[in-house]
Amino acid sequence: MMSIRIIVAGANGRMGREVVKMIQQNDHFTLAGGVSRSQKGRDIGEVIGFGPLEVAFTGSVEEALAKHDAEVLVDFTTPQSVKEHVELAVQAGVRPVVGTSGLSERDIKELEQLCRERGSGAIIAPNFAIGAVLMMVFAGQAAKYLPHVEIIESHHDRKLDAPSGTAMKTAELIAENRHEFKQGHQGEEEVLDGARGAYYQGFRVHSVRLPGLVAHQEVLFGGPGQLLTIRHDSLNRESFMPGVKLAIEKVLELDHLVYGLENILDL
């Protein structure tokens, strides 16, 4: 098998470092380049504690795409920069695999259109942990029969966006399967602003941020005399790597954008 050449945007971040490690552990992947604004010019392996890899960080995705010959761009950066990175990659004929959260429904529609125009494959996955993907799919199925639902997501306190990308995708899958109605007491009032969480198509999404947490979510369903809880915990960032590996392999076969790992799994 030919080795797939990969640029990692955000390679010095919590997720990016894990992706670099995963690339180094797979014979059919090659680290073509890595992007870090703060580490530009330094050897990626030396910065992240691998020993020299003889690939230096570039300071921007634009520079990395111009400098390195690559097939795939893996992006774990920020909600503010990810859309531009995807656009640059597709325009350069490089296929994006995106984990960065914070893209709006409109952003995703625009990127879908760009990929369609260019015949480019791309994968945007709000969560690469296979267990989290199953949680989202099962929650969508449960909402058909138990439409009273609340989502509680909990993350580390370095997270920039709320609700998480996973909670948003879960809410979308629930809304696709649940007839829309405003649940809870119609006369309820918040004594403290925000106490009932964010409102999405008739139900609520709550975000917890604490040091010590990684990435966790509970989807709670209630019906007369019964409760169903679907829970997933990522205990470390290695949990996301089988999904990232699968997406890198799969994106080369696609000619359109796929939003959600559930769409490339055999479920």
Ligand SMILES: NC(=O)C1=CN([C@@H]2O[C@H](COP(=O)(O)OP(=O)(O)OC[C@H]3O[C@@H](n4cnc5c(N)ncnc54)[C@H](OP(=O)(O)O)[C@@H]3O)[C@@H](O)[C@H]2O)C=CC1
């Ligand atoms: N889909 C999934 O399964 C998962 C998604 N995520 C998402 O991934 C994203 C990153 O998370 P995490 O690794 O924890 O975050 P970090 O803050 O640890 O890493 C982000 C990295 O991106 C770099 N960066 C920031 N802006 C730019 C830019 N404009 N161009 C290039 N690099 C940039 C940062 O700084 P510098 O450039 O100085 O190096 C940093 O190294 C978040 O949106 C998070 O929600 C996280 C876990 C799993």
Ligand SMILES: O=C(O)C1=N[C@H](C(=O)O)C[C@H](O)C1
């Ligand atoms: O920021 C994180 O850490 C995570 N972000 C993703 C999200 O927003 O859902 C995926 C996972 O929850 C970890």
